[in-house]
Amino acid sequence: MTADWPILSVTIWLPIIGGLLVLMSGDKAPGVSRWGALLIALLTFALSIPLYPGFDASTAQMQFVENRPWIPMFNVNYHLGVDGISMPLILLTTFITPLVVIAGWEVIQYKPSQYMAAFLIMEGVMVGVFAALDAMLFYVFWEAMLIPMFIIIGVWGGPRRVYATIKFFLYTFLGSVFMLVALIYMYFKSGSMEILAFHDLKLGMTEQVLIFIAFLLAFAVKVPMWPVHTWLPDAHVEAPTGGSVILAAIMLKIGGYGFLRFSLPITPDASHSLDWMIIGMSLIAVVYIGFVALVQQDMKKLIAYSSIAHMGFVTLGFFIVFIIVSRSDVHAGAVLGVQGGMVQMVSHGFISAAMFLCVGVLYDRLHSRQIADYGGVVNVMPWFAAFMVFFSMANAGLPGTSGFVGEFMVILASFRADFWFAVLAATTLTIGAAYTLWMVKRVIFGEVTSEGVAALQDINAREALVLTSLALAVLVLGLWPAPLVEVMNASIGNLVQHIGVSKL
């Protein structure tokens, strides 16, 4: 089904062009850039909503397709479209961006127009990544993301921001250039840059392994998977709150999305033969990084490590598929794993955004992220404490919140693959609860420990608005995940079918 107007193009270009206009407005009248940015972000969200009702969930076909020649000499097209995998992620992006704009409202005093513009441009580019059906278009958007993020962390970040942002840029750049080489190689094999044509491309085992590794470098850095995760804690700690939110809520998802769109369908045999490696890395992320999170002194760092652990679930869900598929003809378990990973991605988008915003609320008041500097916050900020405890519960995977659904689905699916995978994965329910709730205990509960904490003001209406929207999203997805799962069903079923067929 197609809308009458190019809904994907609008969702991509409205924030980019709007961002440029905000940039032009300059810093003489910060109100103009703030309201302008909010208006554009909300408008983009409103205009992206028709993607959901207009989406036909019964088919795995690409929908809302737009296709125009872009570089005809290379057969590169401006080809957009969404299926059940990318559509929810686009809505996640357009939902989070207005919240980020509101969250940075008063906090950002230095060059607000550039700050707001960077986030708007970022939004358009990220939607472009999810919507691109042409590999070159995908790559352009993928790389273009780096520039605004580099600026966001570097200009509005913490004391070690320069180190963090250059590390972030070079790490991700390193990962992605090899993907570029792989894409060009496949272009010669297939004669086009269409991602869907790559899916049907016959490739030998050696080729598949090399292409798989090139993709792995790009996506594993982005997700990030252990052992290439070290840029994330640095980037998160130094980034301004809004930067952390976008980074955790959406940019990490792009790595996971890449696995589903590229690695699994293009190189199914290599993915199958190397799945032990990815599963191992995912389980290490879940268990080991969980323990690392436990000992963090810095709240943002703790949440960053918790993000890595949660993303471990995502990659685990994606790659146990191969073991399940090879065991029986039943795809149900396999579909469950991938779906669990997808639900986990969306849910983590809400929860990690909320957690970073909560830390941001505290940081704006006391300018410290150290757990030791807080204590007894509940006594002075009851409303805030309620939100923070709620989101922490969600982060720990409490049933009834969205955090539970994805984890539960992945654990269930991993039982079908291997009992021990499930056991190891399930430890997260304990470790996750331990590091999150221990942090909450030290920060929120207890006696008021310092004068600084005693002087804290509870959240204002602006902060309450942001946190409430996220809390609603977490609850709705936790209690009633069916709307999300249903739109993905056909696409994921098709994907699992596709990867069950060898390309050799």
Next chain:
Amino acid sequence: MQYDLLSLQPVLPEIFMLGAACVVLVVDLFLSQRTRYWTYGLTLAALVGAIAVTAWTATSGTQVLFDGSYVRDPVSDVLKLAILTIDLFVMAYARDYLDQQEIYRGEFYILSLFATLGMMVMASANNFLTVYLGLELLALSVYALVAFDRDSIKGAEAAMKYFVLGALASGMLLYGLSMLYGATGALNFLEVSAAIASGNIDETVLVFGLVFVVIGVAFKFGAVPFHMWVPDVYHGAPTAVTLFLGSVPKIAAFSLAIRLLANGAGGLSAHWSDMLTILAIASLAIGNIVAIAQDNIKRMLAYSTISHVGFIFLGFIAADSRGYGAALFYTVVYALTAAGGFGLLTVISRKGFDAENLHDLKGLNDKSPWLAAMMMLVLFSMAGVPPTVGFFAKLFVLEAVIRVDMVWLAAVAVIFSIIGAFYYLRAVKVMYFDKPIDDQPIIASVDSRLAISVNGVAILLLGIFPAGLLAVCRAAFVG
């Protein structure tokens, strides 16, 4: 002998340029310092006129004149238009800088115009002598330009180095050409390539001559290991001259390579493409790694040039029209980007302050967000990050390399571009993340501001719509 004046029409751009340069030379004699703007205006008019004449006389076919020593084909038209257009940017940037540094003299324009004429001749050369003639006209003008600020010791030293090494390289080139001439008995590229293709000539002599030709080409490009002059000359010359030197002559060097290697010695491509592979890898490695250690931004951009030359050579390795098209695209894009980079340095320089160190860019975003954004586009384009055009330049070259099954070479190239990204990022960091060291406002004239704006926006727009320029570059070779 009958001589029909109309038969000179294909060579009209060069005739126009020669005439215009002479007019500027004479007019400038009668101008005082106060009315010097006439020289500037006439120079711009000459360049615009030459663009118009080139476009007007362009045809899709190939016309050979003067007993086969001159050729007018689509390649030459594209090259000339690129040279003249980027020259226009250079002139627009340079005036303000020359004025502020008190070296605003007519010779700058006259020498630049003659250098441009030399480049145009190279672009249309069809035999060894014409190539050499154009090359030397360019080289002699540029030697003088480097020493243009005659009271500067650095400038004089740089000019001396450039002259000695340049003369040596020209000698090498000439020696190589004489070998090829001796072996094939022809000066004309068509006859030379026909002689090589016939297979009757001892290949040892040909390859022996070819080595010297490649050395000459590599020197003019500034490829490792013939790069020693590049950082010193870029550093020593006044920034306005570095701006000229670092941008437009790259296109001329491309003409040199395409005429000598592809047109003349095309039959020996198996040999020179191996040589260029080694030069390319060495240039990518040395250029990118040494650039990291530079604090002087002119030196940094000089090493960056060296690494970009590596990429241009990669386009030649495939030795087919698609590869040449990619290399031409890369060269034009690089010249445009380099003009922007050096151009920005001239824009932020002011009286008594010559911006050339990395810390001179500190806090540029605080002082002028627009200029900082333009420089950021330039730097990201050099690093090859989309959506700037530099990414597509790299992409097309990589495509040409992978198509001839040299995936490993593409992998090497991308690894070095990651290393290269670091120093471009450092410059962005200085502009955006650091505080300014002084609170002197940036004084820039309207023309240089306009030039940097058009230049930066062009880098972005060509990145979003690369198809047009690529089609032009591709069509020049495919026909």
